[in-house]
Amino acid sequence: MSSHGPPIPMTSHACGPLQGRAEVPGDKSISHRSLILGALSVGETKISGLLEGQDVLDTAKAMRAFGAEVIDLGDGNWSVHGVGVGGFAEPENVIDCGNSGTGVRLIMGAMATSPITATFTGDASLNGRPMARVTDPLAEFGCQTVGRKGGRLPMTLVGAADPVPVRYVVPVPSAQVKSAVLFAGLNAPGKTVVIEKEATRDHTERMLAGFGAEITTEITDEGRVITLTGRPELKPQTIDVPRDPSSAAFPVCAALIVPGSDVLVPGIGLNPTRAGLFTTLREMGADLTYQNEREEGGEPVADLRAKFSPDMIGIEVPAERSASMIDEYPVLSVVASFAKGKTYMPGVKELRVKESDRIDAMAVGLRANGIEVDEGPDWWAVHGLGQSNVKGGATCASHLDHRIAMSFMILGMAATDPVSVDDGGPIATSFPIFEGLMGGLGADVRRDT
Numbered sequence: 001m002s003s004h005g006p007p008i009p010m011t012s013h014a015c016g017p018l019q020g021r022a023e024v025p026g027d028k029s030i031s032h033r034s035l036i037l038g039a040l041s042v043g044e045t046k047i048s049g050l051l052e053g054q055d056v057l058d059t060a061k062a063m064r065a066f067g068a069e070v071i072d073l074g075d076g077n078w079s080v081h082g083v084g085v086g087g088f089a090e091p092e093n094v095i096d097c098g099n100s101g102t103g104v105r106l107i108m109g110a111m112a113t114s115p116i117t118a119t120f121t122g123d124a125s126l127n128g129r130p131m132a133r134v135t136d137p138l139a140e141f142g143c144q145t146v147g148r149k150g151g152r153l154p155m156t157l158v159g160a161a162d163p164v165p166v167r168y169v170v171p172v173p174s175a176q177v178k179s180a181v182l183f184a185g186l187n188a189p190g191k192t193v194v195i196e197k198e199a200t201r202d203h204t205e206r207m208l209a210g211f212g213a214e215i216t217t218e219i220t221d222e223g224r225v226i227t228l229t230g231r232p233e234l235k236p237q238t239i240d241v242p243r244d245p246s247s248a249a250f251p252v253c254a255a256l257i258v259p260g261s262d263v264l265v266p267g268i269g270l271n272p273t274r275a276g277l278f279t280t281l282r283e284m285g286a287d288l289t290y291q292n293e294r295e296e297g298g299e300p301v302a303d304l305r306a307k308f309s310p311d312m313i314g315i316e317v318p319a320e321r322s323a324s325m326i327d328e329y330p331v332l333s334v335v336a337s338f339a340k341g342k343t344y345m346p347g348v349k350e351l352r353v354k355e356s357d358r359i360d361a362m363a364v365g366l367r368a369n370g371i372e373v374d375e376g377p378d379w380w381a382v383h384g385l386g387q388s389n390v391k392g393g394a395t396c397a398s399h400l401d402h403r404i405a406m407s408f409m410i411l412g413m414a415a416t417d418p419v420s421v422d423d424g425g426p427i428a429t430s431f432p433i434f435e436g437l438m439g440g441l442g443a444d445v446r447r448d449t
């Protein structure tokens with residue numbers, strides 16, 4: 001089992017206005033997919049703006065283990081010489097995906113229809129997360145799996161020597177499951193069909209089309225019906241990874257709650273399957289504008305400008321929006337603490353099986369900082385105290401979860417008393433420059449000595 005090293009306790013103190021430009025790193029979802037699809041192409045894929053967080057570095061290492069040549073050229077520029085669909089070699093050793101559910105689930109899909117065996121593991125967080133949601137559909141292709149009780153890692157997959165295509169209705173709203181099935185479908189002859197009732201992030205569909213696969217999406221009464229024709233020759237691409245809206249969420253939300261702030265977060269992807277948080281914040285009365293709206297690499301992009309918003313109000317976040325902001329609920333709950341009234345967030349069962357149980361992790365930490373939170377199996381509600389009434393002062397557990405650690409650091413920037421986390425180490429999985437970037441805007445986040 002991997003671990004990220006000794007805990008790094010951190011404390012965030014109330015700070016003056018946050019001001020300036022926040023250039024957040026590349027999109028995590030697109031970074032994982034760029035490396036995997038590059039590895040499944042024939043020839044050289046060139047990637048710029050790759051997120052060099054630990055999650056993505058673990059995927060790069062895994063692609064090397066499956067036989068691709070993956071070269072770090074420096075400054076976010078990477079080159080991948082792929083082995084082609086069906087060309088994965090059998091890894092000589094266990095594949096350690098660290099903290100990354102996206103990494104392990106997508107890679108399992110990508111190898112499941114090749115006649116090779118691979119064993120996967122991760123850190124304590126990843127080894128506690130459910131994998132049956134991916135291995136169940138992979139079994140339909142002919143892939144065999146042996147794992148721990150409850151379908152947990154470490155787990156060995158024996159890829160199908162004679163894969164058959166699959167028609168699969170995804171039972172939970174999960175882009176990782178959808179993507180694992182589509183990646184497995186690449187090396188199955190004929191058409192693999194994936195049906196999702198709720199739209200989840202669609203980077204896999206867009207990128208597969210970009211790499212030359214035959215893939216269509218139809219909206220029907222059943223939901224989104226995605227049809228992929230197997231055994232394509234994927235053509236290498238040049239990819240400029242857009243900046244991550246899930247990372248942009250942190251400087252944006254901080255600016256909304258720290259008095260006097262005015263922050264520009266340039267070049268953020270506003271793909272509708274990812275932008276739910278920004279819509280929600282605007283509905284709460286946030287002074288958040290989209291500037292210089294444009295299209296880059298087929299994705300809508302804008303510069304986000306967030307200003308201090310003392311009069312935000314609690315709202316009900318529509319359940320059907322949850323997939324488009326699933327990673328942003330922790331930091332939304334922090335903003336909701338500074339709004340007036342209740343923010344009710346239904347339809348979020350999936351939050352309980354992320355890097356941590358995110359409802360529980362945030363509820364316990366917010367309560368310790370003086371905020372009332374109610375919760376049920378698939379909903380939660382934060383009772384906002386209004387600007388300048390949040391006490392803070394507690395140390396919160398981050399549960400090996402980067403977004404929990406960063407959310408409590410944002411809380412400390414606007415609470416009366418400092419807020420601490422027991423371990424900020426996991427922040428490096430998705431946002432390795434978080435401390436420096438927030439410090440550059442005027443935040444006071446310190447590692448405890």
Ligand code: S3P
Nearest residue numbers: 029102173174175176177326327
């Ligand atoms: C991701 C999908 C989401 C999200 C994760 C990234 C992806 O997970 O939470 O951070 O890149 O496909 P689920 O598929 O579990 O919803």
